[in-house]
Amino acid sequence: MRITGALYCQSDLGAPWGVAVPELKDMMTLQVVTSGECWLEVPGEAPIHLRQGSLTLIPHGVPHVLRSDPTARTTPLFDIPFDRHSERYESLRHGGDGPRTHLTYGVFTLDQVVGRRLAAQLPPVLRIDTWDDDTADWLHSTLRLIAREAPALRPGGETVITRLADVLVVQAIRAWLDSAPEARQGWLAALRDEQVGRALVAMHRSPAREWTVVGLAREVGMSRSAFSARFTEMVGEPAMRYLANWRMHLAHTHLRESTDSLSAVAHRFGYRSEAAFCRAFKRTFGISPGTLRRAA
Numbered sequence: 001m002r003i004t005g006a007l008y009c010q011s012d013l014g015a016p017w018g019v020a021v022p023e024l025k026d027m028m029t030l031q032v033v034t035s036g037e038c039w040l041e042v043p044g045e046a047p048i049h050l051r052q053g054s055l056t057l058i059p060h061g062v063p064h065v066l067r068s069d070p071t072a073r074t075t076p077l078f079d080i081p082f083d084r085h086s087e088r089y090e091s092l093r094h095g096g097d098g099p100r101t102h103l104t105y106g107v108f109t110l111d112q113v114v115g116r117r118l119a120a121q122l123p124p125v126l127r128i129d130t131w132d133d134d135t136a137d138w139l140h141s142t143l144r145l146i147a148r149e150a151p152a153l154r155p156g157g158e159t160v161i162t163r164l165a166d167v168l169v170v171q172a173i174r175a176w177l178d179s180a181p182e183a184r185q186g187w188l189a190a191l192r193d194e195q196v197g198r199a200l201v202a203m204h205r206s207p208a209r210e211w212t213v214v215g216l217a218r219e220v221g222m223s224r225s226a227f228s229a230r231f232t233e234m235v236g237e238p239a240m241r242y243l244a245n246w247r248m249h250l251a252h253t254h255l256r257e258s259t260d261s262l263s264a265v266a267h268r269f270g271y272r273s274e275a276a277f278c279r280a281f282k283r284t285f286g287i288s289p290g291t292l293r294r295a296a
Helices: 112-120 137-149 157-179 186-192 196-205 213-220 224-235 239-257 262-268 274-285 289-295
Strands: 002-014 018-021 028-035 037-041 048-051 054-058 064-067 083-086 089-095 100-111 126-129
Touching: 002 157, 028 037, 028 048, 028 157, 037 100, 048 054, 054 157, 100 112, 100 157, 112 239, 126 157, 137 157, 186 196, 186 224, 196 213, 196 224, 196 239, 213 224, 213 239, 224 239, 239 262, 239 274, 239 289, 262 274, 262 289, 274 289
Parallel strands: 002 089
Antiparallel strands: 002 100, 018 064, 028 054, 028 100, 037 048, 037 064, 054 126, 083 089
16 A cells, blocks of 8 residues: 655634635545544534544545534635645634634555555544543554654644644554444455455555466465465455456556556566557457547
8 A cells, every 4th residue: 555646735814714624526634633632524424523532534525514503603624824834734724813723634646556445445434532541652652753843843843743744644444444333344355364355465566467267276385275265255346356446446547547558567467468468458448548648
């Protein structure tokens, strides 16, 4: 999992205040309250009261509102002036003269196929409240460091905050994976399974290898029939179909990000001929690799 396109904003907000965030398609957002409190409103969810030390993750780019209290008027996010300190770090000051809330807000994407597939299975809002919970030392310590850096932009402060915020994203998702009942079924459960998970990791790491069901079963120490049945039951599709789809989605990303020839891309993702690769690609996405690249 790789975080890309990340932008973090340190916000100094005085009550009464409200910020309406529009839809951010294909993006995830992170909210960390380093001091004060606020309310978060996401469509279809009950309003969430966030206090100092609260962390929330909105995985699906839906519009949402942050405000000092449930009745505060809101201002569209892009109408609020801000100061840009670098490509990854901004700051803003907004609102009235009342009690202040300091909020670290991040916008980013999870790159690579596995990151996007994981994001698609996350809940509408992922929330962690552990400022005073000694059992979550990783979050407690990281939030403390961000809160120490946030009030003033000291030398190197933007680097510290952006790197720590990246860590928070990964750790928050890890914490959800460890505790959420919905993370114990389907593809997510398969990733954690001792044998099917090893097979998935092997395919993810070496998609060009000439995998077979027999070879994967041998890789994880199972018989062919037992592995095939277990993989299909947990993942929801046979291993070879999963591998073919995995290769195609990796190739789709690679075609948009590289200038490699179609022949090179075909070999990179396990196809012996460009023609076979192009047929499989069009069957999966409905367009040819060349058409995708020209549109990129």
